[in-house]
Amino acid sequence: MSMPSLPGDGTREAARRWLVHLRVAGVSRVRTLFTHHPRYADLTPVQYAEGLEWLRRTGLVSPSGRPAVNVGEGLPLDDADVPHVLWNAEDDERRSATGTAGERCLLALLRQAGLASVEHVSAVSDAFGYDIAATMPPDEHLHLEVKATTDPTRLVVHLSRHESDVMSADPRWIMGAVLVGRDGAALSVATVSRSWLLSVIPQDRSQRGTWESVRLDVPPEALEPGLIMEDGKSVLPGGSCATHGVWGMAAREAVSG
Known part of the structure; x- marks a missing residue:
């Protein structure tokens, strides 16, 4: 069909x-x-x-x-x-709550998928440069940075300099985007292309000026439904939480583990 x-x-x-x-x-x-x-x-x-x-x-x-x-x-x-007004306390609180809900959603999905180890490392420290550490069989490690939103029509993410540096140095790092529903559940999950991220992050032009955070408007072609590792292997079973058309995504086939 x-x-x-x-x-x-x-x-x-x-x-x-x-x-x-x-x-x-x-x-x-x-x-x-x-x-x-x-x-x-x-x-x-x-x-x-x-x-x-x-x-x-x-x-x-x-x-x-x-x-x-x-x-x-x-x-x-x-x-x-x-x-x-680009910022206010209420919006900041709402974004924080959405981010926390997104992390909880992916923690639950990863545990339901039966991964050997799933740790919420950002609850301990932001120094890791990602939110979740997980282990897939037989002994494959995953470092997941979670970006959550309540908007199904477009995906805008903010990437810190530290997260970018960790991504550049860590081949196990991936970014997962979560559409969070009113009830706090994940309505859709996608992976943001690592190569696209590396192609759009800013470059420092001088030692006198460095960027610390960047806002990225992610295009549909930089998204893959589900959680997909660099080798194309799907972290979540089947088409878990991949809604056709959210953020402009088309359905794609992923290689299961």
Whole structure:
């Protein structure tokens, strides 16, 4: 059976807007907003319809119009003269909670997969440069950096300089992305390409200036559904938590261990 086509960029943006506004209003009211408010005229009614249909098909919005994820608040409709605040304590707390939930999700999935050893090392110290240390049979070690989000339409991650340095030196390091649902469960898991990460991290131009953290907008082609090691081996059984279309991903076959 053929897989449904992937949503395009416009459809994914429409889906993101649905997720934001369905938190406070029903489908009919939100559709009216998208149809009549000039702020949303950059997308077509067809894209909004496709975005909602994709969310319903993937279970990210229930038949009654309830979102399964919480992508956070959008800007107010009359904010043309209001500066866009890039940080506040509430957002920071929410991101921290999402990150913790993502780590717990992957810890649970790895343990359910029967790995010999699974340790939450970032709970002890950030010095490791990754969040989870695990051992796959017969004696293959995995160092997993976890990035979590509640947004199924796009994947944005922040990478610290220390995490980048560890990645560059440690061939066992991989980055796993987790879509966290309202209930704290993992709705989708993907691996971010190591080669892509290495190709986009900044380079210091002078000893007088060094970067410490970078924000990365991960494209669909840099994602592999599931947790995949460098040799193509799948860490999780089957297609565990790999939802077609999340972050623009297509389904791919992974080599099982």
